[in-house]
Amino acid sequence: MGKRQRRRERQRSGGTGKQQRTPVVVRFPSLGTPLVRVEIDGDAPPDVRETCLAYWEFDEAGTWARPVSDIGSAKAVCRTVQAASTASLLTVVCPGCAGPVTVSTRSEMAASGYWRAGGLPATVTPGRAPCEDCRAAADTVRREEEALAEELRRQAERRRADNIVLWLDAHRDDPAPTETPSLQAALVLLSAAETMERTADGTFGPLSALSSPLTGSESGDADAIGELYRKGWIAPAPPVAAESLTYEDDDTVSGFYPDELTWRPAHALGENALDAREAAITRLTPHLLRDIADVRAHLADLDAGLLTAYLSGLLTRQYGEAPVPEHRLTDLHAAAREALDDGFSLGQLIAIAWSAASGAVSWGQRTPGLKPGSVSAAAVTNFGRGIGYAKDRPATEYDIPGWLPRPAVRATALSFLEQYGDGADPVGSVLSL
Ligand SMILES: [Zn+2]
Secondary structure, three states: OOHHHHHHHHHHHOOOOOOOOOOEEEEEOOOOOOOEEEEEOOOOOHHHHHHHHHHHOEEEOOEEOOOHHHOOOHHHHHHHHHHHEEEEEEEEEOOOOOOEEEEOOHHHHHHOOOOOOOOOOOOOEEOOOOOHHHHHHHHHHHHHHHHHHHHHHHHHHHHHHHHHHHHHHHHHHOOOOOOOOOHHHHHHHHHHHHHHHHHOOOOEOOHHHOOOOOOOOHHHHHHHHHHHHHOOOEEEEOOOOHHHEEEOOOOOEEEEOHHHOEEEEOHHHOOOHHHHHHHHHHHHHHHHHHOHHHHHHHHHHHHHHHHHHHHHHHHHHHOOOOOOOHHHHHHHHHHHHHHHHOOOOHHHHHHHHHHHHHHHHHHHHHOOOOOOOHHHHHHHHHHHHHHHHHOOOOOOOOOOOOOOOOOHHHHHHHHHHHHHOOOOOOOOOOOOO
């Protein structure tokens, strides 16, 4: 409650029951146009009244008639003045209610921004800031609005929590999957099945918590999960964080972030998630066996991708060179892929790429004035030549370095080929991980 309001209340109710004396009103400056009106409690004893008058007196805006120290101890004077008086700026009015702007101390007067020579306008002018009462009223409105918004938010949160449970439960009635997933999605599900066996609770995810994506890219993971869900192979499992889902205006579930949810095999494959896991593997295996050449091709693509990432990483990490230029990345990937089809192992290609990089870097050191990226482009050319030379002699194999993240689906494809492939498979059987 503002000071004026308090005073009005006091006047209305008659205060403590005693008859209130009319307040003493004094205007300053005493000569010329009055600019400030000082109102002193009518019940204040004469010494208090004297203190207030001495405190507020001035002849010209910006200069008080006397320093506070001439009146008494600063602390006591301020307390007395604040309790017994109020100063209103006569020519500055609240822009909200057009009431006078009031202050209760000299520091408040200074803070008003008008307390300087010529600072108080000669005619009535709207002030820069609303008065105490208007500010208090605005605060109340703001607090009420905030409380309402908070209550609405809480209600929405409760509705969403209920809807999440309904959404999860609805998946129990989904029909069994009939549509075969793409190879990539099938490998993701098999790879997830390995995780489910290890964690023994029949769930996997969220994929966003993995140190590196299952497929080698986050978007690849999200696509595969989205596809497995659409085709009915997997269902969301608790716990579900509310932020992992999107909602309609009525707070029913409208969508989800695939990599943020925990998943289980579809309920139709078995209510017990671990049984469902077995059923999913049993159903997927014949599809993959029928397309086993595609599994090999997919593995070769993954390995060509790894080789590309290896050579680029080696040049930037170890030699501080520019990355392989965009248009040469395609050449590099194609050369690696062709070599893998010709029977090279990834370990052999890594050895060739290592020599190609070191040769290109030495050439770069001997050749002044090269453009950035020249050494990396030369490494790609060297790699192609290196494959040609290696065809006629036994090639060494290097291990895949630890810094190169290997997509989990690669290990899944390798073990699938080891288990079901014909053993003479040139790509899958060479590297032991
Ligand atoms: Zn106001």
